[in-house]
Amino acid sequence: FTDCVKTLLGAGADAGKTRTDGRTALMIAADKGFTDCVKTLLAAGADADKAERGGWTALMLAADKGFTDCVKALLDAGADAEQAEEDGWTALMLAAKNGSADCVKTLLDAGADTDKTKRDGWTALMFAAQNGSADCV
Template sequence: MVLRRPINMSLVDISKIFSMLQPKDEEEDDGERRELSQAVSNDDDKLLAELLSQERYRRFINSRSGWGIPGTPLRLAASRGHLRCLEVLLARDAEVDSLDVKAQTPLFTAVSGKHLDCVHALLQAGANPNGSIYNNCSPVLTAAREGDEDILRELLQFGAEVNARSKVPHWASNASACSGPLYLSSVYGHLDCFKLLLLYGADPNYNCTDEMLLARIKQPKTVLEMCLRHGCGVEYVQLLIDVGANVYLPTLIIEKTTKQNEAVELLLKERACPKTLMSQCRLAIRRYMRMANKMHSIDRLDIPPILRNYLNHMT
């Protein structure tokens, strides 16, 4: 009896999930869903537009269908990278942030599929650059992990949270704090994404601005520590130093690897030599811009190009 109960409960739960995915009585169709999905699958934007000009098809534009991960036609277009169909659906007022059964938005699936043009179109149409609050991951985390610099830049330009972190349970707090986009881009060796995140104001110490979360962790690992542990090399450490990472925070654990030794030497040198006044001015200006949520506006400042380049760490 005791052994069978969890199995029965699981079957009940599965039945409930499948019942939720079935169309409601008032949504029963005569194949309209299938035809819409087929048009999107074939990237036939002309047929799709013709179908959606009819009310009997238009009422299913936001209906979920399909096997595997049932989703809307917009999700299907985004996941396949079918830009023309995606634009037709958006022009017919398809719900831009509709969720599939995994709480993923069309934008999230476009990012996962590396479809930059679809990502841009969805963001232009008002898609939330942070994805869904109900999903444990986010578009920024995915792009940082995969090393998609162009997609990551697109997300950040549309206001995505640069200190995004996965929504893991409270008991896994340490893993949660160490799973921001900076951590991921460094561990997976995506230097361009790492630099881009820092330029858009990612916190260089913990990549986490949740003070309550950090307070629950006995020894949170800084981004510098993670870079040293994973042998990321001097480029990562130099970038962190340049954007104002606290060089006194990490506990140094010396291992016999050339890359790490070079990075540690750089870190120790920075501890011994304070920053120049010019560097401190740059940090102060960038800190103010970040607090005002204006990091993306540096390129539009009415100052000489050489100063704009300096603020962007290009000189």
């Protein structure tokens, strides 16, 4: 996929173009765990913090699926570990909810706030505990 992305970018494709739902190629690559595509799109100027209509970013999508290498690439490119979607979910909460200890550690190392709450008052720690994710607690 990375070669295809490079070819399209080389032919003038816009790395930041959005679909009607606000999703970008970077978000799709992060959601699928395509780390090399994520890096290629970031190098071509894709916005690491751009959010789709519901407020989800590429970092949130990667963290939700446990794609630690994508999370690292996005953070290295300056993605905001504190950005929240419209209900208050952050990348840290999503990683903790799904038991992705490596993603949780990566986000904590990047300074993600453990005290940040969703609209309902829940924190990342609460999600990890609810789901029995001892490695994330």
